[in-house]
Amino acid sequence: MAAKRGKFILFEGLDRSGKSTQTRLLLNAIRQRGKQAEQLSFPDRKTLIGKLIGDYLRGSSKPASSEGKDKIQIENSETLVDEKSKDIKQTENESVLDDKAIHLLFSANRWEKQTLMRKLLDSGVDLVVDRYIYSGIAFSCAKGMDFDWCKAPDVGLIAPDLVVFLNVNIEESTAREGFGSERYETRQFQSLVLKQFQKLEKMAVPQSSNHSLDVVSQQPLWITINASQSIDSISKSVISYYNSLQDKSPGDYFIFK
Ligand code: Z5A
Numbered sequence: 001m002a003a004k005r006g007k008f009i010l011f012e013g014l015d016r017s018g019k020s021t022q023t024r025l026l027l028n029a030i031r032q033r034g035k036q037a038e039q040l041s042f043p044d045r046k047t048l049i050g051k052l053i054g055d056y057l058r059g060s061s062k063p064a065s066s067e068g069k070d071k072i073q074i075e076n077s078e079t080l081v082d083e084k085s086k087d088i089k090q091t092e093n094e095s096v097l098d099d100k101a102i103h104l105l106f107s108a109n110r111w112e113k114q115t116l117m118r119k120l121l122d123s124g125v126d127l128v129v130d131r132y133i134y135s136g137i138a139f140s141c142a143k144g145m146d147f148d149w150c151k152a153p154d155v156g157l158i159a160p161d162l163v164v165f166l167n168v169n170i171e172e173s174t175a176r177e178g179f180g181s182e183r184y185e186t187r188q189f190q191s192l193v194l195k196q197f198q199k200l201e202k203m204a205v206p207q208s209s210n211h212s213l214d215v216v217s218q219q220p221l222w223i224t225i226n227a228s229q230s231i232d233s234i235s236k237s238v239i240s241y242y243n244s245l246q247d248k249s250p251g252d253y254f255i256f257k
């Protein structure tokens with residue numbers, strides 16, 4: 001019998017939508033069947049690039065502006081630097097990175113994991129991933145950045161077989177434990193991110209009513225699940241979609257286009 005590659009399941013959604021909870025549950029469910037599975041989370045804050053991202057995310061509770069006008073003027077004009085030295089100090093203290101630079105770091109953080117991901121998938125290990133390409137695009141576009149520009153650095157990455165979008169009510173997610181400690185964790189910014197996820201959802205391959213996944217399309221399948229349900233109900237739906245995934249051979253991936 002020909003070897004099969006592992007399956008790649010991705011959880012996406014707003015903050016506190018339950019991605020990490022569902023990632024853990026699916027991982028356990030797969031392992032309980034005696035199948036190998038590994039979890040990856042993005043950003044992976046343990047790498048060198050991930051550490052920069054972690055500093056950025058913890059640096060301020062407010063989303064960075066998409067304009068960056070002050071920063072550009074400061075970089076290009078020594079006179080302005082003198083006049084605005086007070087503002088510059090403040091900016092440095094808030095560890096503001098240019099929006100484009102941080103976007104590229106998030107993407108680089110995915111690229112640095114590609115060899116490992118291929119290796120695991122090709123050896124038959126399932127990957128359960130917590131945030132990836134779609135968070136990259138949604139969070140940056142929510143700042144007003146251009147969609148094509150945001151998408152470009154991720155083109156060529158291995159794409160998931162299945163995207164599970166956990167669609168949570170913002171009132172509910174922002175009231176969940178731990179919300180509000182990092183840069184993007186404001187209700188206003190989360191609603192801008194949700195609009196971007198909804199655009200991505202429209203561009204994706206929709207779920208079919210009988211859970212049988214579309215094998216003809218050259219894109220991963222996108223499933224939206226109401227994440228205000230109980231943790232257990234969500235998990236049961238996810239496992240049912242996981243069971244419907246088609247087998248593939250090593251090297252046969254969806255590639256993000
Ligand atoms: N970001 C980006 O800008 N660009 C990129 O390319 C990438 C990411 C990859 C860090 O993400 C930030 O990076 C993120 C996007 C940006 N910023 N924001 N906003 P992160 O993944 O590291 O964030 P996190 O710290 O893991 O938190 P989270 O992802 O927001 O949480 P979650 O994983 O979705 O939720 P959870 O930890 O599973 O659950 C949260 C709580 O809710 C917990 O107490 C659970 O017990 C509870 N919970 C979970 N499910 C339920 C249900 N169904 N009912 C009731 N309660 C529940």
Ligand code: MG
Pocket residue numbers: 019020130
């Ligand atoms: Mg999480």
